[in-house]
Amino acid sequence: MTTATVQLNERRQSLLEFIVGDYIQTAVPVASQQIAKRHRLRVSPATIRNDMAELEELGYISRPHASAGGVPADAAYRFYVERVAPRPRPSRRFEARVRSAIEPEAGDPEGWARGAAAVLSDAVLNVAIATTPRASHARIKQLQLVHLHDRQALLVLVMQEARLRQHIVPFGEAISQDELTGLAVRLNATLSGLSAADVRRVWEPVLGYDAVADAVVAELTRLLDEEEREGLAHRYTEGLGHMLSQPEFQSAVSAREAVEVVEDDSTLRGVLSERAGAGSVQVIIGGESHSQQLRRYSVVIARYGTPGQAMGVIGILGPTRMDYVRAISSVRYLADFLSGLVGALEEAP
Amino acid sequence: MTTATVQLNERRQSLLEFIVGDYIQTAVPVASQQIAKRHRLRVSPATIRNDMAELEELGYISRPHASAGGVPADAAYRFYVERVAPRPRPSRRFEARVRSAIEPEAGDPEGWARGAAAVLSDAVLNVAIATTPRASHARIKQLQLVHLHDRQALLVLVMQEARLRQHIVPFGEAISQDELTGLAVRLNATLSGLSAADVRRVWEPVLGYDAVADAVVAELTRLLDEEEREGLAHRYTEGLGHMLSQPEFQSAVSAREAVEVVEDDSTLRGVLSERAGAGSVQVIIGGESHSQQLRRYSVVIARYGTPGQAMGVIGILGPTRMDYVRAISSVRYLADFLSGLVGALEEAP
DNA sequence: GGTTAGCAGTCGGCGTCGTGGAGTGCTAAT
């Protein structure tokens, strides 16, 4: 039971829902008469005014100026989200779009994230963010060494969940592709399935025996470490234009501010990693993020993938006045859809 | 010899240079008195006014309204660029920044492009774009097959210049990692160094002999085809926030327009691929792009890499009022710097 | 007590007006 349900009688709860719903649609402060007209509540505007005064008292709505309608505060959106959250499925139309956007990319996990971000941002007309699935503990699946020239090779590292990293490794001595291939085979035999920590444990003893192998392994562990550290893999961001067409960004300063929020890694990184906890959809409204930068924005995110194995994040960012019903159901559906794809990577069909 | 140098005597040329330079700095229509004060020309404002009337007649400048100063037209920027182009080097400070931004990424061509875009956008306070180097004819260097589960493998394709592609390949039959490795070795022996067309020529005869191999080769050629077709590889775009802080984007509509230009692939793709011809820096000013969308923007780009082998693009996008001197020298320097890195991939040190 | 009609009062949005000042174009003199 939320705070609102104890504080407010049923009529005031509906009223608050109407206010939030109308404001989400129109972006205009909502007036008592408008509510009376739009939603056939069985009371007069005067009564609604009294109730709205109460809602203001309790911090659910505020007013731009003394004689203006009410605009929802964070608490009102929170109430609204709890109240309408159960509504489950996105439209068939959206489901079809998801399939047709992602299925052509079936073979490429990067493509999944890219496609998901694109279709999501089109659906909610805000910024969509998707990361590729990433294992919490990066493990080597297989590595490959490609001859570039005598003293230089490309190390290609395949990790769990088809994640790839590459890096150029220079050597002190000349070395042929055949030798590199042989080395790769040896290393694969020894190191396959290991994490950075494992590699360090296994490899230490042999150190010094082969300078080329040592160089490769050093680079290898560095890449693995980097994978574990960097929270957020490849990130696809889509739909800034959509978001800026929302009325809250009519002024140039707010538009630039929005661009900075989206461009600045650090702002989002926090929310993306720390908050995407449980399996279900998370909604972070305005000040709930405890981030000054995100004060006027809401984030709706979910993790997807196979728990314990590889997880990615998909979500949307927009002004606190966003269509939460659509956002939540779309994100939930996409997360499930992507989880299905990731799952198919692991088990036989 | 440009049109301007025949049309204009020396004083008018200097005058035009001053007008463009001042406008680039201040973004305010420049008045005759301002010029007289700022640059000690040995003539009175009245004379300058006469000259400016002439410049307007010839289409080099225009006026926002009848009694306002002059703002440069595309032709004026073109003249300015030709006139100041020879100025060669960026500041030491910039050179140092380039090194410190890119050298840590020495091993990763993706990192080069990313770092270059970041440092460039900071230098010119506009949007910077960089693509990774790409061979005009994609050729296989080496491929790798990684077992995902019995009926599915990850194909990793390494092309020239350390470019990577991955794709999941499903099979009709179960197959082990050992078999996959064997297949990869066989295919590498046969196909290494070949282009998509080559592969099709070489492979046809054996078709039908091995369903798994056929599936891999089919995917392989598809990936190669895709590489050749898609003009522009991975593209890194940086600094939209910087650009939006320029005074031309004070109004919300122009800001959203700018976001759309940057977000829309097709707009830039044309300019990036077709125009980046010769080895040196290209400047496309406003309407010269023949693109309605880019009418108010200029692009400064250069190709980098090894001609005939692998080429990438680096450039900047901004309003026609941009600091061309800085833009050109920065882009030129970065292109040379990146070319050096690409070159080192190919030849022994 | 909760609800409602009526009404005075508030405030933003918008169009009008007027003014100051920057800057031009023209003319006539040098």
Add this chain to the structure above:
DNA sequence: ATTAGCACTCCACGACGCCGACTGCTAACC
């Protein structure tokens, strides 16, 4: 060809006033 002088243009900006939308309050009503 250059320049001083001057009348004229046009924008930017603040003041003003009005309209209309809404509220808060009071008093009546169920």
